[in-house]
Amino acid sequence: MKRIFYTLLALLITQQTFAQDINKIITKEYVDNLIKTLSSDEMEGRGTFTPGIDRAATFIEAQFKEIGLQPLNGADSYRQTFFKDSTDKRPLFNVVGVIPGKSKSAELVVFSGHYDHLGIIKGDGQDSIANGADDDASGVTAMIALAKYYKKLKNNERTLIFVAFTAEEIGGFGSRHFSKQLNPDHVVAMFNIEMIGKESKFGKNTAFITGFDKSDFGKILQKNLAGTEFTFHPDPYPRQNLFYRSDNATLAALGVPAHTISTDQIDTDKFYHTIKDEYSTLDADNILSTIKAIAKSAISIVKGTDTPTRIPRLVE
């Protein structure tokens, strides 16, 4: 009995120490494998309605299962299947996994990225696959790595929802469907991650947040990173309207502090929406440091000690 007790205690202490060490949970190897697989030629650019996006969804589901996420609202699958409209018979699917909150389970925090991309496009004679490594295999990779981290950390008082959106590139259908599956008033914050594969305009260990002034979400994240080498900045490209161009827009319009985190230099990114958006053009260290910064900066929202201010509702 006694021996069992001490063995258990030793095991608990080991788990606890392990759980605290972000560098052991989110490793470069882990992150590289995710992004390389999602942006591989085998996924054929993850075009909506293609076999390639189906393979990507299957891969994301396998990651969620291995991490130990639950399906949303008692569903029997991570796939949230729907149709673009009443006449279109081709299924679309988001991939959604959950870590239930410990004491504030009705309060939801969403982490997301879109896993669809352009598929096969006009090529250069040798290549025609738009791999979408930065856009947005990098964001989906971050979302999965954050799920792994928070599952190990086990201190989320709030319920965490991890979602890979479909059909962003053809009109944001995935995030629009997702927003109707829950009460937006219960969503405390949304961390949408788009294109974190290359160094931002502000240099190494930096990222920007769209709609920075619309809530105090960004200020909370900045506070949690104080003393680290990483900094978050307001979106430097306001004229690009990025806040309304990604999957955060639907929930933001419903009042949720829903923001996109990115490092893309959108005004000069020559690989954007081309066949050259491949893993080989990315900066692996930038991806890793940005994911870890999001993991640390979100912690008080995950634990339920900080609640960002709401964004004025645009639609009823």
Ligand SMILES: [Zn+2]
């Ligand atoms: Zn994108």
